[in-house]
Amino acid sequence: MDIKDFTEFHEELLPEFNKFLNDKIASEIKQPTLRDAMLYSVNAGGKRVRPMLMLAVVYSCGVKRENLSDYFDIAGAIELIHTYSLIHDDLPEMDNDDYRRGKLSNHKKFGTGPAVLAGDGLLTQAFYWIAKSNLDTSKRMAAVRILAHNAGPMGMVAGQMTDITKEDRQLTEAELTELHRQKTADLIVVSITIGAFCADHDLSKNLVDYANKVGLAFQVKDDLDDYGTAEDEDKNTFPNLIGKDATEDRLRNLVKDALNAVLKEQKFDKNLMVSFLNYFK
Ligand code: GRG
Numbered sequence: 470m471d472i473k474d475f476t477e478f479h480e481e482l483l484p485e486f487n488k489f490l491n492d493k494i495a496s497e498i499k500q501p502t503l504r505d506a507m508l509y510s511v512n513a514g515g516k517r518v519r520p521m522l523m524l525a526v527v528y529s530c531g532v533k534r535e536n537l538s539d540y541f542d543i544a545g546a547i548e549l550i551h552t553y554s555l556i557h558d559d560l561p562e563m564d565n566d567d568y569r570r571g572k573l574s575n576h577k578k579f580g581t582g583p584a585v586l587a588g589d590g591l592l593t594q595a596f597y598w599i600a601k602s603n604l605d606t607s608k609r610m611a612a613v614r615i616l617a618h619n620a621g622p623m624g625m626v627a628g629q630m631t632d633i634t635k636e637d638r639q640l641t642e643a644e645l646t647e648l649h650r651q652k653t654a655d656l657i658v659v660s661i662t663i664g665a666f667c668a669d670h671d672l673s674k675n676l677v678d679y680a681n682k683v684g685l686a687f688q689v690k691d692d693l694d695d696y697g698t699a700e701d702e703d704k705n706t707f708p709n710l711i712g713k714d715a716t717e718d719r720l721r722n723l724v725k726d727a728l729n730a731v732l733k734e735q736k737f738d739k740n741l742m743v744s745f746l747n748y749f750k
Pocket of ligand 1: 517
């Protein structure tokens with residue numbers, strides 16, 4: 470294996486993956502406002518953590534660098550779903566944010582109707598990309614099933630519903646953990662597990678444990694990053710519920726557990742998944 474580190478992997482793959490995303494959306498979506506609104510948020514500065522995690526798992530399972538583009542449709546689908554979720558999350562009837570990643574949110578740029586439709590378009594197109602991918606039928610079916618399960622009303626959409634309906638009361642620690650698991654962790658877990666399925670890796674409890682710990686750590690880090698800002702004040706977050714120090718402890722423990730889990734993984738190059746944990750430092 471030539472690439473030993475997640476950061477290096479990310480830098481190596483990103484330009485090619487970004488070009489793939491842009492070319493594909495630009496050629497497939499003919500309605501100009503819809504195409505512009507979809508491309509606006511896809512190109513608004515996202516870090517591409519989820520698709521790069523998926524591709525890094527594929528690579529760690531032994532797929533060669535030159536064959537990784539065979540998996541771009543599935544990795545792209547995950548990024549489209551992530552992007553749709555952020556557009557809808559920013560809407561006035563949801564989190565009501567005017568800015569995302571320092572740029573105008575989609576509805577502020579295009580209007581609420583177009584933003585809803587840009588999200589709808591990204592969500593639907595994700596499953597079109599998976600269905601049209603050149604991977605074996607069994608892999609495409611697994612990707613559709615896992616993604617729909619974790620991103621839809623059994624996962625992320627359910628988490629979002631809990632979030633917007635329980636906003637005005639403080640959740641218990643167990644409720645908050647479940648909300649974070651559904652809203653954020655489930656899509657991260659998908660990125661890892663779909664990667665393993667697509668690369669013919671026998672999905673083990675260790676890799677699933679790693680995925681679950683990393684997924685939750687992602688939201689706990691986000692909570693810590695936002696802690697103390699004006700918008701964060703009344704929100705259901707770990708630091709608001711259990712305090713900053715206890716939340717930092719929780720993050721450290723999640724990262725330690727993720728490391729221990731992935732180190733036990735068999736028939737798998739561990740360098741990229743271990744170095745990904747630096748994201749939480
Ligand atoms: C609208 C169905 C629906 C779901 C929305 C993802 C989500 C659910 C809401 C976003 C709220 C939020 C900011 C959660 C924190 C964790 C998170 C998803 C952060 C953003 O992910 P990054 O850092 O984003 O990977 P970039 O900007 O890099 O793409």
